[in-house]
Amino acid sequence: MPKEITFAILIGFVFGLLITFGLYTANKAIKEQGKQTKAENTVIPSPTTTTTENVLTLSEPKDEELFSDPEITLSGKTNPNAVVAVLLENGELFTEADADGFFSQKITLAAGVNSVSLVSTNAFGNQAQIDLTLTYSTKLKEAAPSPTE
Known part of the structure; x- marks a missing residue:
């Protein structure tokens, strides 16, 4: 043991x-x-690293605005030389901001309510988006009184 x-x-x-x-x-x-x-x-x-946030402001038109003419111009400001895509219900348009970041794009509205999205993409791939609703009324021209009345 x-x-x-x-x-x-x-x-x-x-x-x-x-x-x-x-x-x-x-x-x-x-x-x-x-x-x-x-x-x-x-x-x-x-x-x-220098990553730049992307900003997008729309100066005209305002959201939910009513138009009597189907031809309107979207204008605003984003990052310099950013690509701005305008997405409509019947297609898309592209424009590029100038060196100061200003852009404008003419669009044609369809009769009735139109959903429009603007998407700005800067050189770093950052995106900013604005969604708005614009209405084109064909009756608005008819209802407006003439200047001689």
Whole structure:
């Protein structure tokens, strides 16, 4: 029996040493890795990226405006040289903003309510969108009094 007890103590001692050695080396590796990441953060500067947000404002017409003439002009401002897509129910038109960001596009409205979307895409691929509802009434011209009346 004393042999078995001695043997069990010896095996327990060896396992204890192995576990202690494993914990020690793991702890040491974690501390060294932490020092390396701190050094990397201070040595490598973060790159500066210039991404420009895309803005789109429409000066005319206003949303839900009523027209007596089917030919109207959409005008507004976005980023310089951005591409502006005008999406109509019966097709799409494309225009490019000038160097100051101003754009204008003539469109023809269909009789009744027209859903129009403007989508501006700048050089970085960022998009801005405005949705509006415009109404063309053929009865509006007929109902307007003539200047001689």
